[in-house]
Amino acid sequence: MFSLTQTSSRQREIIEIVFSNGWDYMRGLLTGRKTDEPQIPRPEVLRKILVELGPFYVKLGQLLSTRPDLLPPNYIEALSALQANVPPVPWTLIKIVIEEQLQKPIEEIFSQIDPIPVAAGSIGQIHKATLQDGREVALKVQRPGIDKIVAQDSALIRGIAELVSLSEFGQNYDIVNLADEFTRTVKSELDFTEEGRFTEQLRQNLEKSPWFDPRDLVIPQIYWEFSNEKLLVLEWLDGTALLEADITFPKSDITPQARRKAITSLLFRAFFQQIYIDGFFHADPHPGNIFYLKDGRVALIDCGMIGRLDPRTQQLLTEMLLAVLDLDAQRCSQLTLELSDSSQPVNLVRLKNDYDSLLRKYYNLNLAEINFSEIFYAILQLARNNKIKLPGNLGLYAKSLANLEGVARKFNPDINVFEEVKPLIADLFRRQFIGDTPLPTFLRTALDFKSISLKSPRQIEVLLDRLTSESLQWNLNLNELSSVRRTMDDSANRLSFSVIVGSLIIGAAIISSGAQSQQLSLISDVLFAVASFLGLWLTISILRSGRLK
Template sequence: MLDTGSITNSREAEILEVVFRNGWGYMRGLLVGAKPGEPEVPPPEVLRNIFVQLGPVFVKFGQLLSTRPDLLSPSYIECLSHLQSKVPAVDAVTIEAFIRQNSPVPVEENFSHINYTAIAAGSIGQTHRATLRNGRDVAIKVRRPGIEVQVEQDIALILRIAGLMNSTQFGERYGVLDLAEEFSNALRAELDFTTEAAYTDQLRQNLAQSHWFNPKELMVPEILWELTTPKLMTMEWLQGKPLLAATLLGRPDVDRERKAITTLLFRAFFHQFFIDGFFHADPHPGNIFYLDDGRLAILDCGMVGNLDPRTRTTLTEMVLAIVSADAQRCTQLALQIAEPTETVNLVKVEADIRRLLQRYANVSLASLSTAEAFNALLQIVSRNNLRWPANIGLFAKSVANLEGVARQFNPAVNVVEEVQPLMTDIFQRQLFGDNPLQLLLRTGLEFRNLSLESPRQFAFLLNRLTTETLRLNLNIQGIDDLRQSIDSAANRRTFGTVVSGLIVGAAILSTGQQTPQLQILSEVFFVVASLLGFWLLVGIIRSGG
């Protein structure tokens, strides 16, 4: 825990100053040692400004939060999705020394020229153009000198704050500490450019073959592994402009060209989502280039996601259920992916989802935002004590960014129209796989094993039944409370019977032949019955029943 007297580190003092200046009272309280209460998040613009002022690591953290529509409302997601680190490029002299120091071989052996002035700068690295000795143009991505020190300082602080928040109801419900650890691992991996290079290579290989689009129309830069290290990544140079900055004027049919590019974009990403399960998680406008030769290029594979086959199948059905406005099926599918954090009211979940789908029932398919509908579904499920895994947040972010770029580039795009032709093929692949014969053989083998094991298991079950050694272990939620209620009711009934017996006994004694002894016994019965009856009445009133 931090306190103002113990803050000696200049970085922590800088963070405190930024938080004070922007008036975020909750975080200020945490930093000065106040007891953590339920989080109070500042307005979206204030939160974005705080992240920008705190520097590259917190910008990255804000970008990660933008992938979690289950945690934040659409206004925050929208604001943080456009979060970019405004950091100046490292000067040419420092970068030249850094490249020479970290190059696997002397620079002159491989390069005829390197432009040490950056053409683009980001929070973790900056990009330089260079030419190999064979005349091939390449791009060198260089890790910012000294960035790893600041990363470790900021990660330690984020983990400390997450640890404090973890004791709150919000922290437990949304797994704040797990989110911080996930971010820490992802950021440390991003510092190692060989990881990004491997992601780039994998995406390039995955998209090299597809019957949904022509792979020759789509580029992912080739990695030059012999010139790549954890601090330097060298890849082929792709000449072009960001897609939204490209102009198609002068082409024979601009509208048809825009339609073709939009279709290519959707098919390339849905191939990643539902065929490969490995996808580029940050397709913002700066990462999709329109090359001078008319091809598209996907750049910057620093943020990727993975979807296992079971999740891909569930998401495919969920897309169909959303379009079909099937609230019951949506609820069932959500429960297959999300994990409960507390008791879940399934009736309320289904009712909330039904209201959501009814909201989109009258929206035309041309104007339907599938990303908006899916994000709203994520938030509804989260509000009902269910937690989505992190890869679903990355999927939602990727779909939202993809749809946003497509609508900016081609306002006439119909998302459902683009996706619908692919759904039949997706279902067919998920049912039969890429190799139906192999699937048939595997299914036959599983049935064979089942046929061999079933008689043995059935005989074992019959043996347990006949020898009376079979025990069933049932765990019914809330059964203990129900048992206690039944026991309490039974005890009160017994107690009431005893009181009634005492009263009847006293009445019988009082109506018979009176003797001093019987008179005293009758009065004792009445007194005891009155006291016990009063005690029973007080107990019932106190318990509320």
């Protein structure tokens, strides 16, 4: 637990940064005073706090930017711009790490290494090198001591999460499990072999495709004989970021505009295959991770963040895409509930009305003008507003689509996204209905129909027997019936209470009219007093409930 009574220097640093940025809610939690309704700081303030806290928290912010199911779009936009402003580690220290991991002198394996890093991040930095056999490679080297920093800050993050979990906000979002999930993700990035496996699997998946020529897309090769947990050796790809590239090179008869259209089409087809066919996709296709190579091919790099989708979720997302194109609010509502992994009751009328309001904005738009990633972000926010908990991998899915569409629109402003995805959606539905192997699919369907035809007469006979013998029982489960039952119970109780009060008044009146003695008069007065008190109590309770009308 994060405590102010026994604080380390790191805890004191966190407290000072939080205080200096004026985050009142966290200030209240850290000082133990009563807090108001939980409030996260404004997007710019949150980003500033994470940057000041250091590389580990920047990495957490970058992970949060992949969860539009948890945060509104303005926070996602602010956190997506986070870059770890980390100075590179001196070459002398990096050289020690490399030799420790290789357990050999550098000169035995590399003929040359550039001591100036190509890039430096919170977890590692990259150097260009040449193997003894002449192959150019990229060395991703882990920063010395980063594993200890991650372990220390992970414990502090969990302590803060336990504090926040005491609030209603923390319980609604299961903030402790969320913190554990993020810290596990960061710790997994410390093992470079996992990134290597992701890269290798992505490369193998995209080596064959029904939608594009795999030779046009490159995923760097991993040199496993030199790679381990803290050192990753990859094929060096000579090119520049796509948005900064001169696409007229290499020279050809294809016009620049036609080349741009071909590249955006390639990217959409490659990512639709990853998402909707393979269920294993590059979850961070921002502009810096898509390269245009000098030989005219396109490359995807930095495959450390991967999203996964199971076949059922793939099918539901395909149907959701079609429902959005049809502007079908009812179908969108049903699919959202099917995607949900929560058993909480949902107000279906409100959910459909929210979808009506969302999709109404697109009624008069041409399909070419629709921003699909914006719609999916809005769907995640709509689910959050209706307290529908969607799987975390949908956040990565929406973030990947948003990055892809953003890059495509900047690279090729004339792009028609609908025209790009329309043939892919048609092929996806064909695959879902008949699969890649129509004959086995047909035979399985025929066997299913045969099984139904054999079982149906017997099941109908059992149903008719139960109907005629009056032994048929129905087991119904109606959502939100408990609240209706409580309302009816309250109404019945008030009615009974009113009858009792009326009976007391009538009884007191009868006794009073025929009272011959002082005792009967006293009983009459007591009954009148009790009836008056109960009647007043009933009136006050009805007024306080606000349901007088």
